Amino acid sequence: MSKNKLPDELLRFIDEWKDKRGNLIMVLHQVQEHFGYIPREVAFEVADLLNVPVAKIYGVITFYHLFKLTKPGRNRIAVCMGTACYLKGGEDIILELERLLGVGINTVTPDGEFSMEAVRCIGCCGLAPVMTINGEVYGNVKKAELTKILKKVKGGK
């Protein structure tokens, strides 16, 4: 991928942050927001633009849970596994989703429609168990509602 293949918006961001110390994580966030993950060729591109070794970039990506190296599904489900959600059945929600989607955790459905992961506490403990789909929070989730929710999300696309 040549330099001008990176979207302008991203190039502008990198340009703005280029000379700030400690910019790498902020730039990677922006890359991930754009692509949904951090594609290998973009990581090389960023290394070039920021003048840091690729090894350092991968060191950072693999250290932090939030950075992804593979493309997520069109709809991203994140089930909270904070303590309150765990006590109120967060694990059962994951098992049921695995059953409904037919794929395990941290994988994408074959049609690319959904991906599902367990995440750290999202701070809505009062509504436990909680999950988010594409950033929208669903509280007091019940196993029986999941089919309906998935259908609605899929239909909304």
Added chain:
Amino acid sequence: MKFTRDTLKTHRDSLRVVKARTTVLVGMGTCGIAAGAKAAFQTLEKAIADKGLQDVVLKRTGCLGLCFAEPTVEVKNANGTSTVYGNVDAAFAERIVTEHLATGTPLTENVYEQPAADLFDEDAAPLKQMRIALRNCAIINPEMIDEYIARDGYAALEKALFEMTPDEVVKEVTDSGLRGRGGAGFPTGRKWMFTKNTPADQKYIVCNADEGDPGAYMDRSVLEGDPHSVLEAMAVAGYTVGANQGFIYIRAEYPLAIDRLNLAIKQAKECGLLGEKILGTDFSFDIELRLGAGAFVCGEETALLASIEGNRGMPVPRPPFPAVKGLWGKPTVINNVETYATIPMILLKGSKWFNSIGTATSKGTKVFAVTGKIKNSGLIEVPMGITLREIIYNICGGIASGKKFKAAQTGGPSGGCITAAFLDTPIDYESLQSIGSMMGSGGMIIMDEDDCMVDVTKFYLEFTVDESCGKCAPCRIGGRTCYNILDRISKGKGQPDDLQKLKDIGHAMRKASLCGLGQTAPNPFMSTMKYFEEEYRAHIEDKKCPAGKCKDLLTYTIDEAKCVGCTACARRCPVSCISGQVKKLHVIDQSKCIKCGQCYEACKFDAVKKG
């Protein structure tokens, strides 16, 4: 416009001259919105317009703390009284307008108790809680700087800049007895003094908003409900120690808090309350955000600094402490969100006032996120020294299921359990430590008889093992080994000497780990083994889980006397291991059962037994 000291005062006075009006406040933090606050807000907006109600102000605000009753709406009547409504859906929002607002008579349904008196209302009678860090949450619109200014916002910064020397600020904060609210409880004033007294060409102020403890969300609520209070305190810290740059390190998982902080920083700069020459003085101070990326260890201060520097968030040994040698090797003050949010009030009301609240060693108030098996889960702010019994039974309505209280877990993955025997122990930093738990950041998870201590401990250890950065062996290897032991105990494969092994490894981890994560990772099992040894023994010796939580130790059977042969269980069983015909007794084939519990849930006749 950029304020000077005089124009800020005039502006504040002008904001206070408002005629008595009815104000409707909708709690719109992340959890409020998740529960449907947007729909409630839109309905209120439309209904107020449709009815043509004059002099009614509708406001978005932060969290009232009544998470169990979200979305919440508070109506402040022009005459000074107020009503808090919970569980407000669109239909109820409509009724608030057509009945309460139109007639002036409050509704009687969905009414909840006001949690705390307004800190600025000196005539108000004290209520069960006392909100200092949360003083503006659910009162002001966090997206409007004027609302913060009207409630003495930036008055503490003004006081520090014009009336106090840096030494006087340090003294005031030290005398107040304020200790870090992030968990360890280090005296804030002393931290500031170290940085102030270290000569350097550049110093930094950092706010730790990497609230990673599962079950704690007070920092999110402060940032979403009152972001300026943190900005103001950081500027005060900058003036005190001689720093002109601040960073807020915030979890990327808190998008709403990030948006509100960015907006608040922009507004403060426009008003000359951040940026160059604040309030016309020679003091300049800027704040930038840096996002975390999902690493719990980054809540540890040296790891957090490594992360701001753009590196893998791995801790380094202390000393030197960040106060002397921190960000990019420069002296750095690091405090957490709740600590900063408290500081403006200490400067305005004085250290004596703050010092008079709390216990001998722990002053002021603490915010707790009370969750788990509690009836009224939510965010509470209470004076230090309150007992767990008061929190659970007086403020939070008792155990949700009506079952017996088993334990409260505080301090998250680094903390321990408080059992029923200690319900009346006053809560402060020292007393919690003496009973094997810790204050932590304020997460408080309530557990009842259905929760298994081995299971919960395993959950916490899985968390710390996953979050260990791997730099030091005691944490990396010790944590994993302990997790494996707990895992086999929970599966009925525990060895007789497992408890001793856990104790030995835990002891080594406490002594030898590099940072707080590894040093405190054994706390959950050290504490539960002490108070619930019998429960551990039941798993190891009798291969039983008394709480019925550890799946591998459960057997599901069907009660002959109760089974009516409805086939509901057989139809739900994912592995088809239940045999039986319509109106005949059903039987579970134990050799095939995967113990998923679906039959137990499916049975309407209470015939499936778990044990």
